[in-house]
């Protein structure tokens with residue numbers, strides 16, 4: 001590491017070896033190489049179009065950059081720490097391949113607008129990938145919902161039995177969360193898809209560049225209006241990590257439910273062998289490692305969001321090396337969200353079975369139909385609050401007598417209130433309790449079937465576009 005470094009002749013001696021390692025980002029920004037090459041190709045073409053370099057020179061540069069792409073894909077391009085970062089590594093290799101013309105590539109460009117371009121190109125592609133994964137996740141939630149409209153599951157508030165639900169309704173709640181996640185990413189995409197290329201180090205450039213042209217070549221929708229903002233803006237990355245964090249919130253909540261459901265206490269689902277793990281000491285155990293890991297990995301993504309916010313908050317304009325610290329969090333955020341979405345989709349698709357008998361017993365053996373008794377009386381003109389108090393008393397005496405509401409005789413009901421008639425039994429049967437909640441967006445089967453049709457149409461319209 002005593003060789004001379006990459007910068008100008010102003011520097012007389014090389015970096016201290018430990019500082020060279022400390023300073024280098026090649027260990028992680030190699031992840032950007034394909035985008036760096038693509039960005040450089042567009043830059044070279046723009047330089048030729050504006051007459052800053054000749055067509056022949058641009059052709060040479062483009063051919064050289066594509067050769068590096070092939071070398072990289074074949075595992076033959078492995079720059080070391082001495083290259084400092086992916087941008088220097090590419091430029092150095094390019095000059096080896098095409099000779100001195102390679103040294104013209106960096107005309108009218110700085111690593112500051114270059115790295116900003118790379119990271120936007122990377123994130124743009126990954127946002128699309130994550131959106132596609134969200135669609136697959138939604139599709140499997142929808143399939144499970146379609147098969148479980150009339151499967152009932154206890155609904156909870158405060159983790160106390162509240163009112164029974166259609167299992168499909170429960171699953172479709174996650175479909176809606178994923179839909180918001182998808183839309184949020186579509187929105188972040190708009191602000192990611194803006195080109196900083198040509199902003200230079202911070203102030204623009206003396207060369208007659210055409211920023212619109214390179215932006216067009218790269219498929220950017222717009223260009224940054226202010227060069228200082230262009231090189232130092234990371235809002236889009238913060239927004240991405242925020243959207244990623246919310247995806248993780250949703251996956252983590254679903255994970256938490258699945259962990260509970262797989263416990264002996266709930267026993268609502270069984271984990272299949274393909275998605276569960278054993279214990280090294282307790283032979284009877286089958287552990288829900290997948291949802292536990294998803295729940296655990298959520299913290300990393302939140303951490304990356306927090307880290308980037310803190311990195312940005314004290315930065316004077318424009319570029320500061322602190323910005324090199326944006327990358328690992330962004331990369332890990334992307335990888336973590338993708339891995340979690342994939343694992344959860346597999347888990348839902350083939351890793352669990354719903355224990356229908358147990359679910360059926362659960363909703364038949366509790367007081368989650370108590371609201372419906374109150375609604376029954378309210379339907380007969382008794383003020384709801386009065387009915388509510390009366391049913392509270394009924395629950396209390398039933399509990400004391402070790403009975404459920406369905407076990408009360410008609411005489412007992414009528415002693416409680418003369419308005420009760422024999423149709424009370426129908427009114428409190430779990431299926432009826434669920435189907436009666438036919439208000440828009442409620443768990444009533446008719447509502448759930450409508451929600452399924454809407455979800456199907458949404459996924460269909462997406463696959464046609």
Ligand code: ARG
Pocket residue numbers: 025029085111112115319321323324325
């Ligand atoms: N490796 C650097 C980064 O990730 C590239 C930009 C370097 N710019 C500079 N002025 N030193 O941010």
